[in-house]
Amino acid sequence: MSLSSLRIAVLIPCFNEEAAIATVVGDFRKALPAAEIYVYDNNSRDRTVAVARQSGATVRSERRQGKGHVVRRMFADVDADVYVLVDGDATYDAPSAPRMIERLVQEHLDMVVGLRIDQVQAAYRRGHRTGNWMLTSFLSSVFGQAFKDILSGYRVFSRRFVKSFPVLSDGFEIETELTVHALELALPVAEVETPYFARPEGSFSKLNTWRDGLRILGTILKLYRSEKPLRFFTAIGIFLALVSVGLAIPIFITYLEQGVVPRLPTAVLSTGLMIVAILSVSSGLVLDTVTRGRREMKLLAYLSQPPVNKS
Structure with a gap:
């Protein structure tokens, strides 16, 4: 052409x-x-x-x-x-x-x-x-x-x-x-x-x-x-979960050895971080569904236009 x-x-x-x-x-x-x-x-x-x-x-x-x-x-x-x-x-x-x-x-x-x-x-x-x-x-x-x-x-x-x-x-x-x-x-x-x-x-x-x-x-x-919310929010969730586990391990060790929880604020913080981590992954799952629908709309808009005909 x-x-x-x-x-x-x-x-x-x-x-x-x-x-x-x-x-x-x-x-x-x-x-x-x-x-x-x-x-x-x-x-x-x-x-x-x-x-x-x-x-x-x-x-x-x-x-x-x-x-x-x-x-x-x-x-x-x-x-x-x-x-x-x-x-x-x-x-x-x-x-x-x-x-x-x-x-x-x-x-x-x-x-x-x-x-x-x-x-x-x-x-x-x-x-x-x-x-x-x-x-x-x-x-x-x-x-x-x-x-x-x-x-x-x-x-x-x-x-x-x-x-x-x-x-x-x-x-x-x-x-x-x-x-x-x-x-x-x-x-x-x-x-x-x-x-x-x-x-x-x-x-x-x-x-x-x-x-x-x-x-x-x-x-x-x-x-x-x-465009990739599941990956994005899952990465955040994993990071927060690792921090939560890192804070919780010494508390569990102390509890097993002494039967007490001497650092209650740290325990609360660890629990809160784990909850936020779960919410982050859940948000990623919901937004991933929304993104797929939006991507389908973009593809439909793309396909509605005729291609360049080289013949």
């Missing part, structure tokens, strides 16, 4: 990217001449909007600050067969887009992630590289499938994915949520290596290594709690 027969939408979220947006729009216009290019401005205070319009992009805005809000508006507003989501900072390789789309269509995938291969040392800050590795490893251990770059801002989606994805995140943790959604529903996905460049002069990263890293880690934990 030729790319020209597909309705392709290039979605570019941006904030204060005057120095880069013209390059991004121009590069993707050359790489995907038949695509509709949408620039969604998120309260820029420079000339981003004017430059994007002059470059020939369709410009829209989202006033609620945060990349998650922008992606939510994009996915709701734009109708297409294939969606290309890319940051507006000119760090991603536009010529890789046709290859990513072809793989999505030929292999009947729902998401193709651009695996960033940095071309210069300045493309990745050391803290971002380490944080990305730690978060990627943690996510793989939790959800059981290896991704090499969960924080990539360069992705290609099927219509099925976009129109069934409930965007809950507000900020840069949106990439984590996109990845978890695909893993939890066992959707067919892939990674494609793509060059990653340093920002052009005058363009600055909005990411804060520690603040945004902690927010992304918090998002993973929240998604783990909501």
Whole structure:
């Protein structure tokens, strides 16, 4: 199937990217001449909007600050067969887009992630590289499938994915949520290596290594709690039960030797912890049933959308 027969939408979220947006729009216009290019401005205070319009992009805005809000508006507003989501900072390789789309269509995938291969040392800050590795490893251990770059801002989606994805995140943790959604529903996905460049002069990263890293880690934990509640609350229950048993053993030994319970507060604490542990496991069992029903609803929403037909 030729790319020209597909309705392709290039979605570019941006904030204060005057120095880069013209390059991004121009590069993707050359790489995907038949695509509709949408620039969604998120309260820029420079000339981003004017430059994007002059470059020939369709410009829209989202006033609620945060990349998650922008992606939510994009996915709701734009109708297409294939969606290309890319940051507006000119760090991603536009010529890789046709290859990513072809793989999505030929292999009947729902998401193709651009695996960033940095071309210069300045493309990745050391803290971002380490944080990305730690978060990627943690996510793989939790959800059981290896991704090499969960924080990539360069992705290609099927219509099925976009129109069934409930965007809950507000900020840069949106990439984590996109990845978890695909893993939890066992959707067919892939990674494609793509060059990653340093920002052009005058363009600055909005990411804060520690603040945004902690927010992304918090998002993973929240998604783990909501998507795998039985494991989450059982782990808490086991921990509390072990602490309870550890406190109770000396009390039992003293009781067997002396026939008295000299540390009544400790005994009460041990009993309370064991009760909370049982309640935690019980909560996990109930929430696991709720999660299964919610997952079924997500799958029904996904299946209600037609697949991309490559014939």
